[in-house]
Amino acid sequence: MTSADRGPGLAIETRGLTKRFGHQVAVDSIDLAVPRGSVFGFLGPNGSGKTTTIRMMLGLAAATAGSVSVLGLDMPRRLDEVLPRVGALVEGPAFYPFLSGAANLHRFDAADRHAVPATRRARVAEALERVGLSHAARKKVRAYSLGMKQRLGIANALLADRELLVLDEPTNGLDPQGTREVRNLVRSLAADGATVFVSSHLLAEVEQICTHAAIMSAGRLVAQGPLPELRKTGSAQLRLLTPDAGAASGVLARFGMTPVVGHPDGQGAVITAVLPDSGLPEGGLPKGAGTAPSLEPIEPESIVAALVADGVRVRGFTVERGSLEDRFVALTGEGFDVAQ
Numbered sequence: 001m002t003s004a005d006r007g008p009g010l011a012i013e014t015r016g017l018t019k020r021f022g023h024q025v026a027v028d029s030i031d032l033a034v035p036r037g038s039v040f041g042f043l044g045p046n047g048s049g050k051t052t053t054i055r056m057m058l059g060l061a062a063a064t065a066g067s068v069s070v071l072g073l074d075m076p077r078r079l080d081e082v083l084p085r086v087g088a089l090v091e092g093p094a095f096y097p098f099l100s101g102a103a104n105l106h107r108f109d110a111a112d113r114h115a116v117p118a119t120r121r122a123r124v125a126e127a128l129e130r131v132g133l134s135h136a137a138r139k140k141v142r143a144y145s146l147g148m149k150q151r152l153g154i155a156n157a158l159l160a161d162r163e164l165l166v167l168d169e170p171t172n173g174l175d176p177q178g179t180r181e182v183r184n185l186v187r188s189l190a191a192d193g194a195t196v197f198v199s200s201h202l203l204a205e206v207e208q209i210c211t212h213a214a215i216m217s218a219g220r221l222v223a224q225g226p227l228p229e230l231r232k233t234g235s236a237q238l239r240l241l242t243p244d245a246g247a248a249s250g251v252l253a254r255f256g257m258t259p260v261v262g263h264p265d266g267q268g269a270v271i272t273a274v275l276p277d278s279g280l281p282e283g284g285l286p287k288g289a290g291t292a293p294s295l296e297p298i299e300p301e302s303i304v305a306a307l308v309a310d311g312v313r314v315r316g317f318t319v320e321r322g323s324l325e326d327r328f329v330a331l332t333g334e335g336f337d338v339a340q
């Protein structure tokens with residue numbers, strides 16, 4: 001990461017952020033950079049350290065080492081200035097079941113010493129409207145579905161104007177309808193200009209609503225960046241159809257590839273090869289790496305040009321990138337739930 005990636009353009013920044021519970025390292029020296037205005041997906045399997053990181057960001061847990069700044073201010077030192085500008089939904093909201101949704105929000109608003117009492121009623125009504133719960137404002141929360149409770153939690157986070165929303169697994173446990181509602185809500189919050197930091201163990205969810213993502217695995221941050229960039233990195237599979245297998249293999253080997261030759265249809269050879277990774281692994285090259293991978297991605301068209309220049313007859317040529325899911329599985333060593 002360059003120094004240009006840091007600074008006032010970031011809504012959240014952590015450096016070397018670490019949390020140990022006894023001997024267990026739950027969060028292992030992570031450097032997160034969440035750009036302002038992004039919808040940032042914080043992705044990782046259960047137990048990978050997402051909630052612990054979020055708790056440290058919000059001053060709910062003390063870091064063992066490292067630093068966090070939120071909206072450009074050090075946490076937890078500047079907690080009092082930061083919290084009024086941040087809406088959070090962490091580990092499921094706790095509501096009074098015997099009170100209505102509106103009455104619950106009134107209580108939360110009253111507990112906020114920055115909230116002006118005279119405008120409380122309007123603020124609560126607006127937050128309920130924002131999450132589509134106006135019709136259920138007077139209903140007791142015990143009669144709310146899980147999706148409605150989650151939306152009420154987000155309404156609570158929206159009681160004041162927020163520059164940053166931090167949502168920990170906001171669709172966890174929701175049925176498909178509730179999930180859709182919450183996702184649409186997250187999209188519209190982002191469209192209004194807030195930075196939204198949303199954790200999830202669902203890859204599909206992050207792909208649908210996020211502009212950026214970070215991937216956690218066993219307490220470590222294994223990748224982060226804009227989604228299109230994360231999709232681009234990683235290896236791709238090349239497939240070449242040619243009657244000139246020997247010459248073609250020689251050309252591919254010159255590009256550092258290891259071609260595999262098959263003869264499935266008698267029409268010529270089908271050669272497959274893995275296009276070398278175009279991106280450096282997070283944190284640079286592994287120690288002791290033999291040959292350094294090229295920093296420049298190998299363009300498929302330069303391979304075709306080299307094949308043609310060497311007189312190879314190219315009858316078919318395709319390059320398929322792995323999906324984001326392939327990439328995440330490769331990074332975390334675990335599959336992701338694919339629930340929509």
Ligand SMILES: Nc1ncnc2c1ncn2[C@@H]1O[C@H](COP(=O)(O)OP(=O)(O)OP(=O)(O)O)[C@@H](O)[C@H]1O
Binds near residue numbers: 026048050201
């Ligand atoms: N208070 C605690 N005491 C001891 N260990 C903890 C504590 N909180 C979390 N851990 C451990 O730290 C690790 C990371 O947990 P964390 O809840 O941050 O992960 P997560 O990615 O948010 O997972 P999930 O989606 O299941 O909440 C886990 O192994 C967990 O058991």
